[in-house]
Amino acid sequence: MRSHRHPAYRADIDGLRALAILAVVVFHAYPRSLPGGFVGVDVFFVISGYLIGGIIFKNLDAGCFSFADFYxxxxxxxxxALIVVLLGCLGFGWFALLADEYRALGKHVAAGAGFVSNLALWRESGYFDTAADFKPLLHLWSxxxxxxxxxxxxxxxxxxxxLRTNPLVVLALLAGLSFGFNLFLAGSDTVAAFFLPVSRFWExxxxxxxxxxxxxxxxAKPSASLRHELQAVAGMLLIAAAILVLDKDKDFPGAWALLPTLGALLLIGAGPGSWINRHLLASRPMVFIGVISYPLYLWHWLLLSFGLILRSGEPLHHRAAFLVGAAFLLAWLTYRFVECPVRFGAPAFPRLKLASLWSLLACAGLLGFAVFRLDGLPERPALADVRLKIDRDLPRLAADGYRSNGIAKALFQGEFKPGDDFFQLGDLPKDQPLTAVIGDSHGNMLYQGLATAAARPETVLNLGRGSCLPFIGLDTIKKSGKSAGCQPFVGNAIDFIAQTPNIATVVVAAFYKQYLDGGVTLRGRQAGSTPSGSAPLTASTAELFRTGLSDTLERLVQADKTIVLSLDNPDMDRTVMTACYSLLRPLLPRSPDTGCQMPRARHERDQALVRSLIEDAAAxxxxxxxxxxxxxxLCDARYCYAYHKDDLIYQFDGNHLTVKGAVLVAEQLSSRRQGAATFARAR
Structure with missing residues (x-):
């Protein structure tokens, strides 16, 4: 094998690694203290490109570059370190995670072993989504x-x-194209911009x-000129600005990623002789942290995420410091007893050593894939003694029933992608009456119960959309200030129902409370107007709700439909759901008095305004x-329960039911004793 040449070692670059990993660790442990700490990863990208690029150019120049040696x-x-972390999280997950959690972990282990975590996460959600906290291998995207x-x-x-082409020209061209792609995606699809490689390669x-x-x-020799000193100061200020000013609400990466990227370039370009690089970055504590930065990056989020999972999302507080300390210890142990022997140990049997590494990584990936394919091994001995089970059936009925026909295109006007919401709209049966469900995500949830409980699921169709109150003339505005895009969607759905004779019954269900307590803002529009040409109406939220409901009922009654207005299910708070999840965790102590319920009186108070508005309209x-x-x-005289028999029937957010919970409600709603006499049921 040819001699492999490395650029001269720079302790300040290890210190820059330390700066980057400390920003990331503090952001993950205490996100409010360093809201932009996630940009440490961007600094890592620059460092990696610089170091690996330097190695490649030196070896190309010396004529000793080898692809086999490089890889x-x-x-x-x-x-x-990656093998140890992947196998370690699978081992811990065996004892600590529920089946669906372990299944998801297995998928991410397989993706991590195949170095496609960023693509797997891109298909699931955003880096800053709440659900991301419960993905122990989220950080493997980088x-x-x-x-x-x-x-x-x-x-x-x-x-x-x-080809004797100037590499600098090639690099500049490729970086420009990648950066342009990043800007384009950041304005249209921030999740894709964050996770796709082509929008990140420029760094x-x-x-x-x-x-x-x-x-x-x-x-790259030591220098202490004024230009280098100012360059280092500017680089440090840019990175500090990114860490302190940016937050998860910015469209990142986009142009904002220039702050940490340029900052890292300036600091590296200042050379090891500038004061900041020589005295701060090259200090012994910073170099030590930089040396263990890779295993520390792997361990820290794994431990913090497992902590959040075991606490069911409750803040870690002082426990975060303990977990970070444990991550430092594990990082040093991994570096000292795993990395060093493999990287710097005796070069005996190099091919056997490489074959062993590849084999172990492949085994970790295959184990993860097996856990995924076996649905998280729900029959594990570790889960045998948990007091409750949770139903995690995915609501696929509606999406599976989708047909891209003319009705669908007219109803959704090209703004709807199948699978975004849950609905069935296709070859509607003509031999018996149909039931249509309209609502937001709570309507989608109830649809799953109704369709599952029905002897013929195709007789139930869902025309709801998440975050959309299903009332004529109303739009909803999310916390971000953006419209949820409910109009003209809702108006089209109501018109479609009114104009379809064999739709006999309409079930209306929504998370009404969020529209009345300010969680989601209502905006009124004149009936028949378009979003671009309408103006907000000046009215109270309750009055907008009352008017929209009245207009919707009048339109449906005129079309000779029977309407069932479903009040909302009890909204369990975080304390209740944390108590419920303690009954699911194999590693947590379980008290006989679980608190997995809420007083019915509190539910009645929560629903008082909604109930009065709905009952007045129905009258x-x-x-x-x-x-x-x-x-x-869901309730008796004293309590409303988040479980039924041996099943937890609420999702963790405390307001969405599982499919089994939705079926319980649907069976009661569809019974003739509840008065919905024309509700479509197969005979």
Whole structure:
């Protein structure tokens, strides 16, 4: 094997690694203290591009570059700690996680072992979503991007070198294209911009461009000129500004990612001789943290996320400091007893060592895939003694029933992608009456129960959309200030129902409370107007609610429909759901007095305004409109329960039912004793 050449070691770069990992760790442990700490990953990208680029250029210049040697060194650098972390989280998950959680972990272990975590996460959700807190391997997205970059980058540089093309021109062109793609996606799809490699490669490419400039001019020597001192100060200020000013509400990466990227470039470009680099970044504590930064990055989020999972999302508070301390200890142990022996130990049997690394990583990936395919191993001995089970059936009935027909296109006007919401709209049966469900996510939830309980699920169709109160003339505004896009969708759905003769019954269900307590803002529109040409109406929220409901009922009654207005199910708070989840956790103590219920009186107080508005509206149409109260099945005289028999029937947010919970409510709603005599049921 040819001699492999490395650029001269720079302690200040290890210190810059320390700065980056400390920002990330503090952000994850105490997000409010460093709201932009996530940009530490962007600093890592620049460092990686600079160091790996420098190695490639030196070896190309010396004529000793080898793809086999390059990837062997990457494997020895990346695989050892990753294998330990992947196997460790699978082992802990066996004893600590519920079946659905363990299934998801298995999927992410497999994705992590294949270095495609960023692509798997892109298909699931955003980095800043609440659900992301419960993904112990969320942070492997950045490792995926790096390794995807290094599959292409060496080949491109070898081609440029052999064709005698200036690598700096190639790097600048590619970085410009990647940055442009990043700007485009940040304005339209921030999740894709965050996770897709093509919108992130520019950060690694800029580091590589700096490495080539240093290689060409040999300017990476210690220097203490005024220009370098000012450059280092500017770089530190840019990174500090990114950490302190940015937060999860910014459209990141986009142009905001220039702050940490340029900051890292300036600090590296200032050279090891500038005061900041020499005295701060190259200090012994910073270098030590930088040396263990990779295993620390792997361990810290794993521990914090498992802590959040075991506490059912409750804040960690002082426990976060303990977990961070444990991450530092594990990082040092991993570096000392796993990384160092593999990377720097005796070079005996190098091929056997590499084959072992590849085999172990493959085994970890296959184990994760097996856990995923086996649905999280719900029959594990660790789960045998839990007091409650949770039903995690995915609500697929509606999406599976979708047909891209003319009715669907007219109803959703091209703004609706199948699978975004849950509905069935296709070949509607003509041999018996149909039931249509309209509502927001709570309507979608109830639809799952109604369709599951029905002998013929195709007789129930869902025309709801998340965050949309299903009333004519009303739009909803999210906390971000953006419209939920409810109009003209809701108006089209009501018109479709009114114009379809075999739809006999309409069930209306929604999370009404959020529209009346300010969680989601209502905005009134003149009937028939479009969003672009309408103006907000000046009226109280309750009055807007009353008017929208009255207009909707009048339109449906005129079309000779029977309407069932379903009041909302009890809204369990976080304390109740945390108590419920303690009955699911195999590693947590379980008290006989679980608190997995709420007083019915509190539910009645929560629903008082909604109930009065709905009952007043229904009273206008006594022969066509009936009111249904889910509390009849979810509550007794004293309490409303989040469980039924051995099943937890609420999702963790405390206001959405599971499919089994929705079926319980649906069976009661559809019975003739509840008065919905024309409710569509197969005979």
């Amino acid at each position: 062997a060194r990457r494997a020895k650098r990346i695989f050892p 490792l995926g991007i790096e390794e995807q970059f290094y599959l292409l980058y060496p080949l491109l540089m070898v081609l440029a070198w052999r 690694l490419l800029t580091g590589s461009a700096l490495a080539y400039a240093h290689f060409q001019r040999a300017t 206008r149409f006594p022969h066509k409109v009936r009111v249904f109260d889910p509390a009849a099945v």
